Amino acid sequence: MRSGLQLQRTRRRWRLNRIGGGVLVWISFVIIALYLLMALFPTWFYAYDPFAIDALSPLQAPSFKHIFGTDEYGRDIYSRIVDGARDTIFIGLGSAILAMIIGVPLGLIAGYSRGKADSVISLIVDGTLSFPSMLLAILVVSAWKPSAITLIVVIALVNFPRFTMIVRGNVLSLREREYVMAARLSGLSNSRIMFAEILPNCVTPIIVQASLLVGNAIVIETGLSYLGLGLQPPDPSWGGMLTSAQSYIYIAPWYSAAPGLAILLAVFAVNILGDYLSDKMDVRRRME
Amino acid sequence: MYTMMLNKLLRAVLIIFLISIVIFFAVRMAPGDPVMTVLGAIGNNPEKVELLRNQMGLNDPLFVQYFRWIGGVLRGDFGVSMISGKPVLEIIMSRIGASIELIIAAILIGLVIAVPIGIIASTRPGKLLDKICTTISILGMSTPVFLIGLLMITLFAVQWQWLPASGYVAWSEDAGMHVKLLIMPATALGIFEAAVFFRFVRNGMLDVMREPFMETARAKGLSPFAIFVKHGFRNTLLTFMTVLGLEIGILVSGTVIVEQVFSWTGIGWLVLNSVSTRDYTLLQGTVLFVSAAVVIINLLLNLLYAFLDPRVKTHGGRG
Numbered sequence: 347m348r349s350g351l352q353l354q355r356t357r358r359r360w361r362l363n364r365i366g367g368g369v370l371v372w373i374s375f376v377i378i379a380l381y382l383l384m385a386l387f388p389t390w391f392y393a394y395d396p397f398a399i400d401a402l403s404p405l406q407a408p409s410f411k412h413i414f415g416t417d418e419y420g421r422d423i424y425s426r427i428v429d430g431a432r433d434t435i436f437i438g439l440g441s442a443i444l445a446m447i448i449g450v451p452l453g454l455i456a457g458y459s460r461g462k463a464d465s466v467i468s469l470i471v472d473g474t475l476s477f478p479s480m481l482l483a484i485l486v487v488s489a490w491k492p493s494a495i496t497l498i499v500v501i502a503l504v505n506f507p508r509f510t511m512i513v514r515g516n517v518l519s520l521r522e523r524e525y526v527m528a529a530r531l532s533g534l535s536n537s538r539i540m541f542a543e544i545l546p547n548c549v550t551p552i553i554v555q556a557s558l559l560v561g562n563a564i565v566i567e568t569g570l571s572y573l574g575l576g577l578q579p580p581d582p583s584w585g586g587m588l589t590s591a592q593s594y595i596y597i598a599p600w601y602s603a604a605p606g607l608a609i610l611l612a613v614f615a616v617n618i619l620g621d622y623l624s625d626k627m628d629v630r631r632r633m634e
Numbered sequence: 635m636y637t638m639m640l641n642k643l644l645r646a647v648l649i650i651f652l653i654s655i656v657i658f659f660a661v662r663m664a665p666g667d668p669v670m671t672v673l674g675a676i677g678n679n680p681e682k683v684e685l686l687r688n689q690m691g692l693n694d695p696l697f698v699q700y701f702r703w704i705g706g707v708l709r710g711d712f713g714v715s716m717i718s719g720k721p722v723l724e725i726i727m728s729r730i731g732a733s734i735e736l737i738i739a740a741i742l743i744g745l746v747i748a749v750p751i752g753i754i755a756s757t758r759p760g761k762l763l764d765k766i767c768t769t770i771s772i773l774g775m776s777t778p779v780f781l782i783g784l785l786m787i788t789l790f791a792v793q794w795q796w797l798p799a800s801g802y803v804a805w806s807e808d809a810g811m812h813v814k815l816l817i818m819p820a821t822a823l824g825i826f827e828a829a830v831f832f833r834f835v836r837n838g839m840l841d842v843m844r845e846p847f848m849e850t851a852r853a854k855g856l857s858p859f860a861i862f863v864k865h866g867f868r869n870t871l872l873t874f875m876t877v878l879g880l881e882i883g884i885l886v887s888g889t890v891i892v893e894q895v896f897s898w899t900g901i902g903w904l905v906l907n908s909v910s911t912r913d914y915t916l917l918q919g920t921v922l923f924v925s926a927a928v929v930i931i932n933l934l935l936n937l938l939y940a941f942l943d944p945r946v947k948t949h950g951g952r953g
Contacts, residue, residue, distance in 0.1 A: 469645065469648060469649065469652070470652070472645065472649065473648075473649035473652050473653060473929075475880075475883070476649065476880075476882075476883050476928060476929055476932050477653060477883060477925055477928065477929075478883045478884075478886035478887045478890070478924065478925065478928055479883070479887055480886075480887030480888075480890050480891065481886070481887065481890065481905065481921045481924060481925065482656070482660075482921070484890070484905060484906070484909060484921075485657060485660060485661065485917060485918070485921050486660045486661075488909040488912075488917070489660060489661040489664040489914070490660075490664045490665070491664075491665075561776070565778045568778060569778055569780060569891055572780050572891070572894075573891065573894055573906060574910075575909070585780075588780065588781075588784060591784070592784060592787070592895075595784075595787060595788060595792055595799070596792055599788050599792050599793065602784050602785075602788065606781050606784065606785070609778060609781060610776065610777055610778075610781060613776045613777075613778070614772075614773065614776040617772065617775070617776050618772070
């Protein structure tokens, strides 16, 4: 399964420097900053009240009054996209952080202690990675009722092995270094060596992985809310808006443009940023 | 070699066992035990509910119920649907063909798109054509599959009306319609996969290109086609199998969503349908069946890989 590890990483490796994406990286920064502002201060961005129903103007095409048009209740689609940003962004960030909290210590333990703990952890990691994550997410969310907490936990559970895998790989090479030997000889406890000596040297790959995971989490969250398993209406969710858009696709084919674009830009920006970070921070690759 | 195979088999069995635990307890430990709730909703007569619970063994401790469930599964009995009363396995079997067909069609479409483009991009790495292909593949990987699907419906069904928007018709009923309905979901999933396949073909080709036999092929004065396709691409095929193994899980996740987008009534549709009818026995059975299938396919690809690549045999396993 070692080859699996490499492949998982290649899947993520986009080699932005080869595409000459300096401009793309800046655009991504701006997009991410805008989304964060929308999530924190939605009122700055509202054109209308996102919940205000206007029975007289449902499903209006994009115009100067409503730049992305109105939905089936006459609500301003743009303002609802703004309001939906909060849930998607926070669930994305929250699940990446939780996945890190679960995955990193497991990777440290597996790589440092090896032996039995390593076999058990590796088994869990392999199992989770080969498992179709959408199925697990659907199963758990349907049983536990969709809420922000459920979504964060489920997405973190299907994603934490990526952290474990990467940290474990790094620890395996770090544990043989002289400074770790020195720490061991000077009588430091194992947990002290793992967290104070080894962990700081794994920070770079962890940050890169975290940024890529936010993109993955957004895909899962919007997918679940498209399937009706996200946060429930009337709270706007990007995926949920796409579901409504699909039912009016013959009357209002432009309806899906705004939520679709919102999702696409978020994932694309986060992925470009993650790739940029991995190129910038990976010393070995910079020397290549 | 045989120890390695046995080891892999053992791991696969353990993984399936762990997955079954997660599937069972994730549902039954949920607040208010959904299985009990659904049962309560079916018969609003408390005595009848109590009778049903006793009949179904729901009053036993959870772990006893788990072993009864998994014991049944091992004997090929996945239980019965809480809603229709039909055996779960029978329902799965009636739907699985549609999903397998969709996945195979998607893989083929993905390969048809990705292989030629990947080979062409790899012949001149870093040049404009390569950069354009690579950027498009990033975009492809960032696009959730339901967005690709919706875009296709908007264009091909609503705007130009070339294809029906969604639905499923059995092959035996109307073969032409069946194919028409298959085109869009398979292509949506295929485009999603093509982005990943492209990466592997391109990077695999770049790796192979460094091998000495490629130098020989060039020195012999072979045509570019013979060099890149016959000598180059054929040698990336082995790695490709491992890729496919890893992609199966992702493909299945994608299928669940694509089937919902296009109302293609396969396994994914079945899963979501059992969610909306709250048919938890059907849901648990289907999820376990599909997960086990994914793990087993992975295992088979792994073993096949070991068989086909002589290096694995001699070095005693590097997979």
